[in-house]
């Protein structure tokens with residue numbers, strides 16, 4: 001008698017059983033749908049909100065009608081509130097470092113004099129850009145101000161100063177995080193993060209749970225092969241993963257107006273590969289871990305670098321080389337590039353493939369490790 | 380290419396010097412035994428004596444550290460895949476899915492073994508075990524005894540040639556237990572072999588052959604009658620009043636090894652018949668007690684073995 005490595009009938013038996021278990025486990029089921037909804041709502045609205053009344057420190061040694069107008073119009077824009085007037089440069093810097101203020105506006109001593117001479121003096125706005133989203137709109141509003149702030153002061157004989165270029169220049173200096181992350185970046189990224197988290201967590205528990213409940217003894221005593229058990233536990237979650245993706249894409253489209261410029265079909269195909277990659281990681285952790293706690297710890301161990309080093313949290317190019325190298329090993333990194341490319345740049349198959357094959361390779365390697373580590377006995 | 384056909388051997392299980400240690404502690408120690416086709420072989424022994432571990436090695440769930448053996452003609456070390464096709468293993472701990480109903484559990488098993496005509500088979504199994512009115516109930520909500528009965532039904536579903544049953548009737552009521560044993564005897568008549576571990580003496584008596592395990596080694600082996608004969612135990616039964624007082628007195632008497640109350644009687648046994656009779660003589664004369672020589676029970680034999688097994692070990 002020859003033993004085939006895999007039987008579709010046995011595989012379908014495992015899939016069927018997993019579906020029933022999943023259906024009866026209401027809490028898990030609710031979580032699978034709830035997590036993307038909650039995450040997207042939290043993250044999504046935080047991104048889209050347009051924070052105003054940001055605390056601003058004014059460091060000025062020039063007190064003239066012009067500077068007063070400038071400050072007045074800053075406050076009128078709604079984005080800035082003068083909360084501090086530090087006496088020294090150093091104190092202004094300290095306020096920014098502590099996060100007491102979001103901005104420091106520095107007006108040089110000879111601002112008025114040079115303005116009147118038509119020398120187009122500059123004003124420096126230093127921004128705490130650790131959260132770039134928070135300052136984006138404020139900075140944009142400022143650029144408008146340079147043209148209009150002094151419109152009423154520069155009249156009559158000074159009217160010539162009103163002509164372009166603007167009578168003074170505004171230099172914006174973003175501190176702490178020179179690269180900005182745009183909001184569109186985050187919704188596709190969130191899809192990757194949600195999938196990584198839920199897919200890996202659910203399958204991470206799949207095999208250890210059988211061990212802990214004692215049902216593994218029974219499974220091992222049957223002719224089921226390791227590949228059938230592992231695939232059987234993965235497949236139901238592909239469906240769940242797609243439900244999550246549908247929720248996220250619908251919300252991205254309806255609520256956040258994130259465009260999908262490229263092909264939706266291509267996007268869904270890439271999503272499939274990414275879902276499988278995460279499921280394979282989970283199931284492999286599950287076959288290595290001794291119990292559910294260990295499996296959870298491994299999942300977190302994988303999840304954290306995924307968030308930090310994939311380019312979701314920080315711009316990938318801003319990271320040191322070693323971090324980039326680590327990042328290249330993570331599925332989320334490649335997924336983000338693919339998805340941002342397809343959704344925002346309208347990339348096609350040609351531009352997507354270079355990011356797809358690393359994922360396929362990743363799946364193959366991790367699956368082999370999982371199969372090798374799958375415990376065929378109770379030893 | 381290695382195509383091994385199961386030899387139509389008389390022996391379904393043949394193992395030689397199987398050993399297994401956990402964390403340096405020897406749990407099964409050079410276990411050798413044979414079980415013939417159509418036999419009901421009973422596995423007895425105190426808790427922790429290695430019964431479950433031995434059974435797991437037979438069906439490939441544990442790898443022995445040393446020794447060799449075959450099951451249904453397949454090598455237990457290299458051909459566990461084939462063994463699993465033809466063996467029905469009932470675990471000591473309930474290991475079916477609590478969140479699946481009885482019917483779903485059975486159907487899952489039937490699908491895994493790729494049984495033809497699955498529906499009818501599951502129907503018939505449910506019917507035969509009298510689980511008909513409970514088939515939609517979730518397995519987790521069954522009482523302990525019903526769980527056992529379901530597990531038993533499931534491990535026989537694929538019509539295995541060898542049943543390895545680890546305490547299959549623990550917690551099962553007497554009527555269901557009798558039905559179970561009738562079923563076992565009916566199955567063995569058709570050539571199926573059964574290896575069953577149990578702590579129940581009445582079940583031990585219903586086995587064709589028994590092995591008594593202690594500290595991972597077989598201390599005694601044979602038919603129930605052979606074991607009784609080999610033990611060399613003499614037993615007396617006494618009835619009457621003030622039995623508790625008598626128990627205390629007898630336990631101090633020399634050559635008395637066991638004093639066990641059985642309802643309104645006491646069983647007194649020992650291995651040295653002459654000295655035992657001598658010790659009991661003073662009590663024979665008392666009119667409030669009626670003495671009778673009796674046949675030792677298997678329980679007497681096993682308790683005797685258990686006491687001596689411990690001596691051997693330490």
Ligand SMILES: Nc1ncnc2c1ncn2[C@@H]1O[C@H](COP(=O)(O)OP(=O)(O)OP(=O)(O)O)[C@@H](O)[C@H]1O
Pocket residue numbers: 378401402406424425426427428429430431432433471
């Ligand atoms: N997986 C394991 N890891 C470590 N020790 C184990 C393991 N399985 C069994 N043991 C030890 O092996 C010994 C024998 O256990 P086993 O379950 O075979 O006994 P048993 O005869 O079936 O007992 P019982 O009548 O209580 O079911 C015990 O001391 C137990 O602690």
Ligand SMILES: [Mg+2]
Pocket residue numbers: 430431432471545
């Ligand atoms: Mg046991």
